[in-house]
Amino acid sequence: MIVSNAAALWRLLAGACLLAAMGTLAGCALAAADADGGAAGSTQGESEARRRARIRLELAASYLQRGQAQVALEEVQQALASDPSYTDAHHLRGLIFMSLGDLDQAEQSLRRAQSRTPNDPDILHNLGWLQCQRGQYEQAEQLFERALAVPTYAARSKTLMSQGLCQQRAGRAQEAEKTLLRAYEIDAGNPLVGYHLAALMFARGETQRAQFYVRRVNNGEFGNAESLWLGVRIERALGDTVAMRQLAEQLRKRFPDSRQVQALDRGSFDE
Numbered sequence: 001m002i003v004s005n006a007a008a009l010w011r012l013l014a015g016a017c018l019l020a021a022m023g024t025l026a027g028c029a030l031a032a033a034d035a036d037g038g039a040a041g042s043t044q045g046e047s048e049a050r051r052r053a054r055i056r057l058e059l060a061a062s063y064l065q066r067g068q069a070q071v072a073l074e075e076v077q078q079a080l081a082s083d084p085s086y087t088d089a090h091h092l093r094g095l096i097f098m099s100l101g102d103l104d105q106a107e108q109s110l111r112r113a114q115s116r117t118p119n120d121p122d123i124l125h126n127l128g129w130l131q132c133q134r135g136q137y138e139q140a141e142q143l144f145e146r147a148l149a150v151p152t153y154a155a156r157s158k159t160l161m162s163q164g165l166c167q168q169r170a171g172r173a174q175e176a177e178k179t180l181l182r183a184y185e186i187d188a189g190n191p192l193v194g195y196h197l198a199a200l201m202f203a204r205g206e207t208q209r210a211q212f213y214v215r216r217v218n219n220g221e222f223g224n225a226e227s228l229w230l231g232v233r234i235e236r237a238l239g240d241t242v243a244m245r246q247l248a249e250q251l252r253k254r255f256p257d258s259r260q261v262q263a264l265d266r267g268s269f270d271e
Contacts, residue, residue, distance in 0.1 A: 053083035060092060069099045087116045091123055098130060106130055121147035125159050132166035140166050157187035165196060173204060184213075191222035199230055207237045218247065225251060229260035233269050 046054070056079035063072035073096045079089040094109035107130055114123045128143030144163040148156060160183035167176035177200055183193045198214035201207075211234050217227045228251040235244035252261055263271045 047083075049083045050086065053079040053086045053089060056082065057086070057089050057092060060096070064092075064096060064099070069096050072096050073100075085116070087113050090116075091126070094126060094130075098126075098133075103130060103134060119146075119150060121150040121153040121159070122155065124150075125155070125162065128159075128166070129162050132162070132169060135169075137166060137170040157183045157190060157193065160186070161190070161193050161196065164200075168200060173200065176200060177204075189220075191217045191220060191227070195227050195230070198227075198234070202230065202234055202237075207234055210234050211238060218250075223250075225255040225258040225260045228255070229263070232264065236269055 056075045060072040060075035060079065063069075063075060073093070076089055076093045076096060079086060080093070083089070090109045090113040094106045094113065097103070097106035097109060107127070110123060110127050110130065114120065114127065117123060124143050124147040128140045128147065131137075131140040131143060141163070144159055144166070147153060147159050148163075153159070160179055164176045164179035164183060167173075167179055177197070180193060180197045180200065183190070184197060187193060194213045194217045198210040198212075198217070201210035201213070210230075214227060214231045214234055217223055218231050228247050231247045232244055232251065235241075235247060248264055251258070251264065255261060263269075
């Protein structure tokens with residue numbers, strides 16, 4: 001599948017990031033436009049090399065969305081063969097390598113993209129998330145702050161969410177909660193922010209507060225096996241057996257082969 005226009009490429013990729021939110025690409029962010037006439041920019045007057053590269057990049061985005069990272073990587077390599085200066089292709093190449101767990105190659109690609117657009121907040125964000133995965137928490141914090149400092153940056157909630165998750169990994173739970181709450185204030189409808197807030201609060205023993213956030217997630221269209229399982233555990237801790245049973249039934253019906261159902265069957269509520 002080739003997306004119908006260049007702007008759709010980044011909407012498609014943003015969806016891929018959302019779907020991957022519980023995994024490697026939890027913190028990925030994507031640019032709406034690039035300084036060199038990137039994927040979401042106008043195609044008027046583009047060179048033949050850039051046109052070929054853009055088509056390859058659109059294919060790569062489609063493959064990445066479907067979970068075919070290796071095929072996506074091949075398409076990005078073809079895009080760069082056509083136009084080695086294509087910033088968006090280096091950016092996407094970095095995200096693909098992150099999804100494959102190759103952080104060295106991911107950083108090389110993201111640094112290459114940043115060298116062309118040093119203050120692009122999406123690239124700064126992704127470099128921050130990469131450093132967080134490496135355990136370089138101070139570097140990650142600096143990169144997130146640089147992204148947030150860009151006045152025109154529209155994806156502030158996503159960066160705050162990733163920053164909060166990184167702070168949690170670094171053992172700074174109180175600071176992480178404050179950051180995630182800032183993200184929630186900006187985008188209360190984001191199920192990822194709600195889920196991570198609930199998980200953090202539950203881990204800290206603030207079960208009643210956790211219930212509020214996880215219920216909002218599970219009552220919406222984006223509830224998944226992880227959020228339902230968290231809901232089961234929270235309702236169990238609060239002694240609401242009716243709500244717990246209802247969530248458990250949803251979990252079994254919608255995700256029968258999930259590890260969460262296996263944990264439920266074992267009674268392993270501390271997993």
